[in-house]
Amino acid sequence: MTLAITDDLALPKKRSRVLAKFLKNRSALFGAAIVLFFVAVAIVAPLVAPYDPVKPSFMTIRKPPSALFWFGTDELGRDVFSRMLWGARASLSAGVISVAIAVALGVPFGLVSGYFGGWIDAAISRSTDAMLAIPFLIFAIALAAFLGPSLSNAMIAIGLSAMPIFIRLTRGQVLSIKAEDYVEGARAIGLPDFWIILRYILPNVIPPILVQATLTIASAIIAEASLSFLGLGQQPPNPSWGSMLNTAKNFMEQAPWMSFFPGSAIFLIVLGFNLLGDGLRDALDPREH
Numbered sequence: 001m002t003l004a005i006t007d008d009l010a011l012p013k014k015r016s017r018v019l020a021k022f023l024k025n026r027s028a029l030f031g032a033a034i035v036l037f038f039v040a041v042a043i044v045a046p047l048v049a050p051y052d053p054v055k056p057s058f059m060t061i062r063k064p065p066s067a068l069f070w071f072g073t074d075e076l077g078r079d080v081f082s083r084m085l086w087g088a089r090a091s092l093s094a095g096v097i098s099v100a101i102a103v104a105l106g107v108p109f110g111l112v113s114g115y116f117g118g119w120i121d122a123a124i125s126r127s128t129d130a131m132l133a134i135p136f137l138i139f140a141i142a143l144a145a146f147l148g149p150s151l152s153n154a155m156i157a158i159g160l161s162a163m164p165i166f167i168r169l170t171r172g173q174v175l176s177i178k179a180e181d182y183v184e185g186a187r188a189i190g191l192p193d194f195w196i197i198l199r200y201i202l203p204n205v206i207p208p209i210l211v212q213a214t215l216t217i218a219s220a221i222i223a224e225a226s227l228s229f230l231g232l233g234q235q236p237p238n239p240s241w242g243s244m245l246n247t248a249k250n251f252m253e254q255a256p257w258m259s260f261f262p263g264s265a266i267f268l269i270v271l272g273f274n275l276l277g278d279g280l281r282d283a284l285d286p287r288e289h
Helices: 002-024 026-048 080-116 118-132 136-147 151-177 181-188 193-229 241-251 257-283
Strands: none
Touching (some): 080 151, 080 193, 080 241, 080 257, 118 151, 136 151, 193 257
Protein backbone atom coordinates (compact mmCIF):
# COMPACT_ATOMS: atom_id res chain seq x y z
CA MET A 1 0.00 0.00 0.00
CA THR A 2 2.82 2.39 0.89
CA LEU A 3 4.56 1.64 -2.41
CA ALA A 4 1.38 2.36 -4.38
CA ILE A 5 0.89 5.69 -2.55
CA THR A 6 4.50 6.65 -3.21
CA ASP A 7 4.12 5.83 -6.92
CA ASP A 8 0.94 7.91 -7.14
CA LEU A 9 2.71 10.89 -5.59
CA ALA A 10 5.81 10.53 -7.75
CA LEU A 11 3.92 10.19 -11.04
CA PRO A 12 2.80 13.85 -11.36
CA LYS A 13 6.34 15.05 -10.59
CA LYS A 14 7.77 12.72 -13.20
CA ARG A 15 5.27 13.92 -15.79
CA SER A 16 6.09 17.56 -15.07
CA ARG A 17 9.81 16.84 -15.45
CA VAL A 18 9.20 15.08 -18.76
CA LEU A 19 7.09 17.98 -20.04
CA ALA A 20 9.64 20.57 -18.89
CA LYS A 21 12.46 18.74 -20.62
CA PHE A 22 10.45 18.37 -23.81
CA LEU A 23 9.58 22.07 -23.85
CA LYS A 24 13.28 22.96 -23.57
CA ASN A 25 14.10 20.94 -26.69
CA ARG A 26 13.79 23.40 -29.59
CA SER A 27 14.10 20.80 -32.34
CA ALA A 28 11.35 18.71 -30.72
CA LEU A 29 9.09 21.76 -30.51
CA PHE A 30 9.84 22.54 -34.15
CA GLY A 31 8.92 18.97 -35.10
CA ALA A 32 5.74 19.15 -33.04
CA ALA A 33 4.81 22.43 -34.75
CA ILE A 34 5.26 20.84 -38.21
CA VAL A 35 3.14 17.84 -37.24
CA LEU A 36 0.39 20.00 -35.74
CA PHE A 37 0.39 22.20 -38.84
CA PHE A 38 -0.18 19.26 -41.18
CA VAL A 39 -2.79 17.77 -38.85
CA ALA A 40 -4.64 21.10 -38.90
CA VAL A 41 -4.35 21.20 -42.70
CA ALA A 42 -5.85 17.72 -42.97
CA ILE A 43 -8.73 18.63 -40.65
CA VAL A 44 -9.70 21.89 -42.36
CA ALA A 45 -9.11 20.67 -45.93
CA PRO A 46 -12.85 20.59 -46.84
CA LEU A 47 -13.26 24.15 -45.55
CA VAL A 48 -10.25 25.87 -47.10
CA ALA A 49 -9.68 23.98 -50.37
CA PRO A 50 -10.59 26.54 -53.07
CA TYR A 51 -11.42 23.95 -55.77
CA ASP A 52 -12.73 20.43 -56.13
CA PRO A 53 -9.64 18.19 -55.83
CA VAL A 54 -10.89 15.58 -58.32
CA LYS A 55 -12.81 17.61 -60.91
CA PRO A 56 -10.80 18.18 -64.10
CA SER A 57 -10.75 21.46 -65.98
CA PHE A 58 -9.36 21.18 -69.48
CA MET A 59 -9.10 24.95 -69.81
CA THR A 60 -6.46 25.17 -67.07
CA ILE A 61 -4.14 22.23 -67.82
CA ARG A 62 -0.64 22.55 -66.32
CA LYS A 63 -0.92 26.20 -65.35
CA PRO A 64 2.07 27.46 -63.32
CA PRO A 65 1.59 28.81 -59.78
CA SER A 66 -0.29 32.10 -59.76
CA ALA A 67 -2.68 34.16 -57.69
CA LEU A 68 -5.53 32.04 -59.04
CA PHE A 69 -3.81 28.69 -58.55
CA TRP A 70 -1.29 29.01 -55.71
CA PHE A 71 0.49 25.72 -56.45
CA GLY A 72 -0.41 25.55 -60.15
CA THR A 73 -2.53 22.88 -61.81
CA ASP A 74 -1.88 19.31 -62.93
CA GLU A 75 -2.21 17.44 -66.22
CA LEU A 76 -6.02 17.48 -65.95
CA GLY A 77 -6.33 21.10 -64.84
CA ARG A 78 -6.99 20.23 -61.19
CA ASP A 79 -5.77 22.66 -58.54
CA VAL A 80 -2.60 21.25 -56.97
CA PHE A 81 -3.14 23.25 -53.75
CA SER A 82 -6.56 21.71 -53.20
CA ARG A 83 -5.19 18.25 -53.94
CA MET A 84 -2.34 18.86 -51.51
CA LEU A 85 -4.80 19.70 -48.74
CA TRP A 86 -6.88 16.58 -49.35
CA GLY A 87 -3.77 14.49 -49.89
CA ALA A 88 -2.64 15.38 -46.37
CA ARG A 89 -5.65 13.46 -45.09
CA ALA A 90 -4.68 10.31 -46.96
CA SER A 91 -1.01 10.44 -46.01
CA LEU A 92 -1.53 11.25 -42.33
CA SER A 93 -4.35 8.74 -42.00
CA ALA A 94 -2.18 6.05 -43.55
CA GLY A 95 0.68 6.85 -41.19
CA VAL A 96 -1.34 6.97 -37.99
CA ILE A 97 -3.77 4.12 -38.69
CA SER A 98 -1.11 1.71 -39.97
CA VAL A 99 1.05 2.33 -36.89
CA ALA A 100 -2.01 1.90 -34.67
CA ILE A 101 -2.54 -1.50 -36.31
CA ALA A 102 1.11 -2.39 -35.72
CA VAL A 103 0.93 -1.37 -32.05
CA ALA A 104 -2.40 -3.07 -31.42
CA LEU A 105 -1.10 -6.37 -32.82
CA GLY A 106 2.56 -6.18 -31.86
CA VAL A 107 2.41 -5.09 -28.22
CA PRO A 108 0.21 -7.99 -26.97
CA PHE A 109 2.44 -10.53 -28.72
CA GLY A 110 5.52 -8.88 -27.23
CA LEU A 111 4.02 -8.85 -23.74
CA VAL A 112 3.09 -12.52 -23.89
CA SER A 113 6.41 -13.53 -25.42
CA GLY A 114 8.56 -11.66 -22.94
CA TYR A 115 6.55 -12.47 -19.82
CA PHE A 116 5.82 -16.16 -20.23
CA GLY A 117 8.92 -17.26 -22.15
CA GLY A 118 9.31 -20.94 -22.99
CA TRP A 119 7.87 -22.34 -26.19
CA ILE A 120 5.53 -19.35 -26.54
CA ASP A 121 8.50 -16.99 -26.61
CA ALA A 122 10.38 -19.24 -29.02
CA ALA A 123 7.46 -19.46 -31.47
CA ILE A 124 6.74 -15.73 -31.44
CA SER A 125 10.42 -14.76 -31.59
CA ARG A 126 11.23 -17.03 -34.52
CA SER A 127 8.18 -15.82 -36.44
CA THR A 128 9.21 -12.23 -35.72
CA ASP A 129 12.76 -12.89 -36.88
CA ALA A 130 11.44 -14.36 -40.13
CA MET A 131 9.30 -11.26 -40.76
CA LEU A 132 12.18 -8.92 -39.90
CA ALA A 133 14.39 -10.73 -42.39
CA ILE A 134 12.29 -9.16 -45.16
CA PRO A 135 12.93 -5.42 -45.71
CA PHE A 136 10.06 -3.31 -44.40
CA LEU A 137 9.10 -1.67 -47.69
CA ILE A 138 9.44 -4.88 -49.72
CA PHE A 139 7.19 -6.68 -47.22
CA ALA A 140 4.62 -3.86 -47.42
CA ILE A 141 4.64 -3.90 -51.24
CA ALA A 142 4.16 -7.68 -51.32
CA LEU A 143 1.25 -7.55 -48.86
CA ALA A 144 -0.38 -4.61 -50.65
CA ALA A 145 -0.11 -6.41 -53.98
CA PHE A 146 -1.68 -9.51 -52.41
CA LEU A 147 -4.53 -7.59 -50.74
CA GLY A 148 -5.26 -5.40 -53.76
CA PRO A 149 -4.73 -1.72 -54.58
CA SER A 150 -6.56 0.61 -52.19
CA LEU A 151 -5.67 2.98 -49.37
CA SER A 152 -7.24 0.76 -46.70
CA ASN A 153 -5.33 -2.28 -47.89
CA ALA A 154 -2.14 -0.21 -47.98
CA MET A 155 -2.72 0.72 -44.32
CA ILE A 156 -3.17 -2.94 -43.39
CA ALA A 157 -0.05 -3.93 -45.34
CA ILE A 158 2.07 -1.23 -43.70
CA GLY A 159 0.69 -2.08 -40.26
CA LEU A 160 1.48 -5.78 -40.61
CA SER A 161 4.93 -4.96 -41.96
CA ALA A 162 5.69 -2.72 -38.96
CA MET A 163 4.25 -5.14 -36.39
CA PRO A 164 7.51 -7.12 -35.84
CA ILE A 165 9.28 -3.93 -34.73
CA PHE A 166 6.85 -3.52 -31.84
CA ILE A 167 6.90 -7.22 -30.95
CA ARG A 168 10.67 -7.17 -30.55
CA LEU A 169 10.74 -3.82 -28.74
CA THR A 170 7.99 -4.86 -26.30
CA ARG A 171 9.56 -8.25 -25.65
CA GLY A 172 12.93 -6.68 -24.84
CA GLN A 173 11.35 -4.20 -22.43
CA VAL A 174 9.34 -6.92 -20.70
CA LEU A 175 12.41 -9.12 -20.22
CA SER A 176 14.09 -6.23 -18.44
CA ILE A 177 11.10 -5.13 -16.37
CA LYS A 178 9.94 -8.54 -15.16
CA ALA A 179 13.24 -9.01 -13.31
CA GLU A 180 12.59 -5.92 -11.15
CA ASP A 181 11.90 -6.38 -7.44
CA TYR A 182 8.37 -4.95 -7.58
CA VAL A 183 7.34 -7.49 -10.22
CA GLU A 184 8.89 -10.33 -8.23
CA GLY A 185 7.04 -9.04 -5.16
CA ALA A 186 3.76 -8.99 -7.05
CA ARG A 187 4.31 -12.61 -8.04
CA ALA A 188 5.24 -13.54 -4.47
CA ILE A 189 1.94 -12.30 -3.04
CA GLY A 190 0.02 -14.32 -5.63
CA LEU A 191 -1.25 -11.64 -8.03
CA PRO A 192 -2.48 -13.15 -11.34
CA ASP A 193 -0.25 -12.84 -14.38
CA PHE A 194 -2.81 -10.76 -16.26
CA TRP A 195 -2.91 -8.18 -13.48
CA ILE A 196 0.87 -8.04 -13.17
CA ILE A 197 1.21 -7.43 -16.91
CA LEU A 198 -1.52 -4.80 -16.94
CA ARG A 199 -0.59 -2.96 -13.74
CA TYR A 200 3.18 -3.27 -13.40
CA ILE A 201 4.68 -4.08 -16.80
CA LEU A 202 2.57 -2.36 -19.47
CA PRO A 203 2.85 1.18 -17.97
CA ASN A 204 6.64 0.90 -18.04
CA VAL A 205 6.59 -0.36 -21.64
CA ILE A 206 4.47 2.51 -22.96
CA PRO A 207 7.18 5.25 -23.13
CA PRO A 208 9.53 3.41 -25.53
CA ILE A 209 6.53 2.23 -27.55
CA LEU A 210 5.32 5.83 -27.85
CA VAL A 211 8.71 6.95 -29.09
CA GLN A 212 8.95 4.08 -31.58
CA ALA A 213 5.39 4.70 -32.79
CA THR A 214 6.17 8.36 -33.47
CA LEU A 215 9.26 7.45 -35.48
CA THR A 216 7.44 4.64 -37.29
CA ILE A 217 4.69 7.02 -38.44
CA ALA A 218 7.34 8.80 -40.50
CA SER A 219 8.36 5.50 -42.10
CA ALA A 220 4.71 4.60 -42.66
CA ILE A 221 4.06 7.90 -44.48
CA ILE A 222 7.00 7.20 -46.79
CA ALA A 223 5.72 3.64 -47.30
CA GLU A 224 2.22 4.90 -48.16
CA ALA A 225 3.69 7.39 -50.62
CA SER A 226 5.75 4.60 -52.17
CA LEU A 227 2.74 2.29 -52.48
CA SER A 228 0.61 5.08 -53.98
CA PHE A 229 3.46 5.91 -56.35
CA LEU A 230 3.41 2.28 -57.49
CA GLY A 231 -0.38 2.29 -57.84
CA LEU A 232 -0.99 0.10 -54.78
CA GLY A 233 -2.26 2.80 -52.42
CA GLN A 234 -4.71 5.65 -52.89
CA GLN A 235 -6.43 5.19 -56.23
CA PRO A 236 -7.07 7.98 -58.78
CA PRO A 237 -8.71 10.40 -58.91
CA ASN A 238 -8.55 10.67 -55.10
CA PRO A 239 -5.45 12.67 -54.13
CA SER A 240 -2.46 11.33 -52.23
CA TRP A 241 1.01 12.83 -52.14
CA GLY A 242 2.46 9.57 -53.46
CA SER A 243 0.00 9.26 -56.33
CA MET A 244 0.57 12.94 -57.17
CA LEU A 245 4.29 12.21 -57.48
CA ASN A 246 3.51 9.24 -59.69
CA THR A 247 1.65 11.50 -62.10
CA ALA A 248 4.21 14.31 -61.83
CA LYS A 249 7.12 12.11 -62.93
CA ASN A 250 5.83 12.38 -66.50
CA PHE A 251 5.91 16.19 -66.45
CA MET A 252 9.15 17.01 -64.68
CA GLU A 253 10.27 19.48 -67.36
CA GLN A 254 6.89 20.92 -68.42
CA ALA A 255 5.39 21.28 -64.91
CA PRO A 256 8.00 20.88 -62.13
CA TRP A 257 5.60 22.31 -59.54
CA MET A 258 3.53 19.13 -59.77
CA SER A 259 6.33 17.17 -58.08
CA PHE A 260 7.86 19.95 -55.97
CA PHE A 261 4.93 20.54 -53.63
CA PRO A 262 3.97 16.92 -52.75
CA GLY A 263 7.66 16.01 -52.46
CA SER A 264 8.28 18.93 -50.12
CA ALA A 265 5.24 18.00 -48.04
CA ILE A 266 6.46 14.43 -47.59
CA PHE A 267 9.91 15.72 -46.61
CA LEU A 268 8.50 18.16 -44.04
CA ILE A 269 6.05 15.78 -42.38
CA VAL A 270 8.69 13.04 -42.12
CA LEU A 271 11.14 15.55 -40.69
CA GLY A 272 8.52 16.69 -38.19
CA PHE A 273 7.76 13.20 -36.90
CA ASN A 274 11.46 12.33 -36.68
CA LEU A 275 12.24 15.47 -34.66
CA LEU A 276 9.20 14.87 -32.46
CA GLY A 277 10.21 11.25 -31.87
CA ASP A 278 13.77 12.22 -30.98
CA GLY A 279 12.45 14.83 -28.55
CA LEU A 280 10.12 12.34 -26.90
CA ARG A 281 12.96 9.82 -26.59
CA ASP A 282 15.15 12.36 -24.81
CA ALA A 283 12.33 13.57 -22.56
CA LEU A 284 11.22 10.05 -21.59
CA ASP A 285 14.74 8.68 -21.05
CA PRO A 286 14.63 7.20 -17.50
CA ARG A 287 18.34 7.86 -17.04
CA GLU A 288 17.60 11.58 -17.05
CA HIS A 289 15.06 11.46 -14.19
